[in-house]
Amino acid sequence: MFVTFLIGAIALGTVLLYGCLGETLMEKSGHLNLGVPGIMCMGTAGGCLGIELYMKGLAAPANANWFPLILVAVLFSVLLSVSTGAIYAFLTVTLRCNQNITGLAITTFGSGLAQFIMDTYVTRKNFDVAGKLLSRGFVNDPNANGVLRVFFSHGFFVYFAIVLAVVFAVVLNRTRIGLHLRSVGENPATADADGVNVTAYKYCAVLIGSAVSGFGGLFYIMDYLKGSWENASTIEAFGWLAIALVIFTLWKPNLAIFGSILFGGLFIAAFVLKGNPMQKELLKLLPYVITVLVLVITSIRKKRENQPPASLGLSYFREER
Amino acid sequence: MEPKIEQNNPKPKKRFELPFHIVKRSNLPLKQKILIYAAALVGGLLLSALICGEFAGKNPFSFFGLLFKGCFGTERKRWLLFTETALLLGTSMALIPSFKMRFWNLGGNGQILVGSLSAYSIAYFLGSKLPEGVLISLMFAAAVASGILWAIIPAIFKAFFGTNETLFTLMMNYIAAGLVLYCRASWIKSGSGQFPTLSAGILPKLYNDKLITILVFFLLAAVMFVYLKYSKHGYEISVVGESENTAKYIGINVKRVILRTMVLSGAIAGLVGFFLIAQTGQGLSPDITNNRGFTAIMTSWLAAFDLPVTVLTCLFIAFITKGMEQVRSGFGFTNDSISKIVIGLVYFCVISCAFFVNYKIVFRKKEGK
Numbered sequence: 001m002f003v004t005f006l007i008g009a010i011a012l013g014t015v016l017l018y019g020c021l022g023e024t025l026m027e028k029s030g031h032l033n034l035g036v037p038g039i040m041c042m043g044t045a046g047g048c049l050g051i052e053l054y055m056k057g058l059a060a061p062a063n064a065n066w067f068p069l070i071l072v073a074v075l076f077s078v079l080l081s082v083s084t085g086a087i088y089a090f091l092t093v094t095l096r097c098n099q100n101i102t103g104l105a106i107t108t109f110g111s112g113l114a115q116f117i118m119d120t121y122v123t124r125k126n127f128d129v130a131g132k133l134l135s136r137g138f139v140n141d142p143n144a145n146g147v148l149r150v151f152f153s154h155g156f157f158v159y160f161a162i163v164l165a166v167v168f169a170v171v172l173n174r175t176r177i178g179l180h181l182r183s184v185g186e187n188p189a190t191a192d193a194d195g196v197n198v199t200a201y202k203y204c205a206v207l208i209g210s211a212v213s214g215f216g217g218l219f220y221i222m223d224y225l226k227g228s229w230e231n232a233s234t235i236e237a238f239g240w241l242a243i244a245l246v247i248f249t250l251w252k253p254n255l256a257i258f259g260s261i262l263f264g265g266l267f268i269a270a271f272v273l274k275g276n277p278m279q280k281e282l283l284k285l286l287p288y289v290i291t292v293l294v295l296v297i298t299s300i301r302k303k304r305e306n307q308p309p310a311s312l313g314l315s316y317f318r319e320e321r
Numbered sequence: 322m323e324p325k326i327e328q329n330n331p332k333p334k335k336r337f338e339l340p341f342h343i344v345k346r347s348n349l350p351l352k353q354k355i356l357i358y359a360a361a362l363v364g365g366l367l368l369s370a371l372i373c374g375e376f377a378g379k380n381p382f383s384f385f386g387l388l389f390k391g392c393f394g395t396e397r398k399r400w401l402l403f404t405e406t407a408l409l410l411g412t413s414m415a416l417i418p419s420f421k422m423r424f425w426n427l428g429g430n431g432q433i434l435v436g437s438l439s440a441y442s443i444a445y446f447l448g449s450k451l452p453e454g455v456l457i458s459l460m461f462a463a464a465v466a467s468g469i470l471w472a473i474i475p476a477i478f479k480a481f482f483g484t485n486e487t488l489f490t491l492m493m494n495y496i497a498a499g500l501v502l503y504c505r506a507s508w509i510k511s512g513s514g515q516f517p518t519l520s521a522g523i524l525p526k527l528y529n530d531k532l533i534t535i536l537v538f539f540l541l542a543a544v545m546f547v548y549l550k551y552s553k554h555g556y557e558i559s560v561v562g563e564s565e566n567t568a569k570y571i572g573i574n575v576k577r578v579i580l581r582t583m584v585l586s587g588a589i590a591g592l593v594g595f596f597l598i599a600q601t602g603q604g605l606s607p608d609i610t611n612n613r614g615f616t617a618i619m620t621s622w623l624a625a626f627d628l629p630v631t632v633l634t635c636l637f638i639a640f641i642t643k644g645m646e647q648v649r650s651g652f653g654f655t656n657d658s659i660s661k662i663v664i665g666l667v668y669f670c671v672i673s674c675a676f677f678v679n680y681k682i683v684f685r686k687k688e689g690k
């Protein structure tokens with residue numbers, strides 16, 4: 001029971017972890033991207049489109065191969081999520097438009113277009129085969145040792161997310177690139193004076209962040225749900241939760257690993273626990289309430305390393321005084 | 322004798338330079354501003370028409386006909402258009418005062434929703450026990466009070482601890498939605514599991530059930546215009562928005578202004594929530610706000626937080642929203658995703674044209690000339 005719960009929490013947490021990592025990277029560059037829910041939807045649609053094309057090209061679905069399948073899925077997912085992110089980046093970095101407004105527009109557009117692509121171009125034929133393949137772990141026997149199952153029964157995308165989180169944490173805190181990126185988010189004018197190419201850093205952060213968050217939705221559809229699809233608003237809801245998770249984990253990718261498992265656990269607890277419907281609704285509320293509490297406590301304690309990036313949400317124009 | 326400084330630094334390497342650079346505009350004449358925005362709107366709609374026509378395999382120019390038909394085709398559709406405009410205007414009015422003082426209130430949805438929730442719950446539990454007039458006034462008071470509560474919580478933390486209001490108000494939306502689901506789970510034990518339509522607590526009909534909403538919000542807009550433009554409060558809001566330090570130096574109590582303005586914001590959002598319920602007595606659901614809290618951010622930002630212009634932007638967004646319903650059925654799209662795509666595209670066009678209003682591109686002159 002507990003093992004199943006933990007495995008579920010890790011799996012659902014991975015959806016949020018991808019979104020959270022992408023958003024963290026963007027926020028570190030000073031861009032509060034409220035378009036992440038839309039970008040996640042687009043990443044999903046792209047990945048599903050890729051898998052659809054791959055499965056269609058096969059003579060028999062049983063011929064599907066793990067490696068090319070992942071390659072195609074990742075490639076198409078990145079293609080769509082990055083092009084959506086590029087709209088955001090162009091509008092906010094180059095044209096210096098308001099980030100909140102642009103983000104909300106991206107979410108509207110992205111979730112709409114993703115829904116349209118899924119309804120029109122993706123038949124989801126043989127998606128169950130692809131889903132099974134993508135969610136295959138090292139230990140697939142449901143009777144195996146519980147500890148082994150918790151750590152080794154997941155599909156590729158779970159481990160990939162954790163590796164990404166560690167890489168992000170190291171790059172942000174231990175390398176020159178990370179230092180420059182953080183300085184762009186804290187005070188772009190100073191970074192600019194120091195010779196950091198602010199525009200390039202912002203673009204890279206937004207585009208890489210978009211690609212990473214796009215995997216979240218793809219993972220949810222292909223691994224967590226094993227290839228079934230409801231509608232874009234489910235993924236949109238995960239996107240908002242991922243933004244909450246960024247705050248909850250204090251903009252730290254390494255904390256995000258554990259935060260995502262906690263949020264994932266809270267989310268599925270509502271379905272696993274044998275409570276009455278009221279208690280379930282309260283449980284679903286909990287991640288947001290906790291996030292608010294973290295937001296309030298960090299702002300009261302005013303510890304400098306736990307604050308949002310100082311120029312979060314502000315456009316940078318060099319000639320402005 | 323001056324020592325000769327050896328000049329050994331070589332010629333600076335020729336660096337790549339863009340052939341233009343960007344300069345901030347000081348003030349663009351109103352005529353040009355309107356021209357830029359109009360071009361963006363037309364461009365956005367043309368783009369949408371082409372895309373819709375392409376997807377549906379129909380003549381893209383019938384898009385415009387359908388858009389107009391969806392808004393003005395019948396008397397009922399005209400009323401619906403103006404009700405939607407009024408509700409958007411109401412929500413925009415709830416957000417504009419807070420935006421004017423640079424308080425990023427993304428919590429419109431949540432504030433409206435708790436307003437609807439408390440209005441609905443009063444009608445649901447006391448509907449048969451109180452006379453209609455008392456009931457409606459109670460619903461009104463409860464909706465406004467709860468809207469204020471939802472807005473004042475982030476405001477308090479913003480004023481005293483500098484808590485990030487963007488993220489706080491965003492989270493409050495989801496807490497409000499969860500609260501509605503919680504109440505639904507605890508009150509509606511049997512049947513469809515949905516909140517039923519109300520039989521009591523419905524506003525009296527004034528010609529039809531829509532006119533009263535339209536009148537109230539347009540009248541309120543007039544009052545609000547005067548408040549923001551000519552009252553001392555309105556002045557203080559603008560000063561806090563322009564520069565908090567200036568406000569402090571001229572003796573404005575910034576904390577009080579933030580709290581007072583957010584009380585106003587929350588009250589109006591609660592009022593919108595009240596009308597959503599009391600206008601027709603429709604059943605409550607987390608989607609009752611129809612995302613107007615976010616849409617109104619667009620309408621008020623596009624209008625640069627100027628109320629008379631906001632009326633126009635609300636009308637325009639309502640026009641697209643209502644018109645797209647007709648386009649959908651006319652072009653044979655099965656779900657509402659195409660409306661979202663079109664609205665998103667129009668947003669992009671309008672948002673990006675703000676760049677040309679605020680900045681101008683200056684081409685470099687060739688060196689040596």
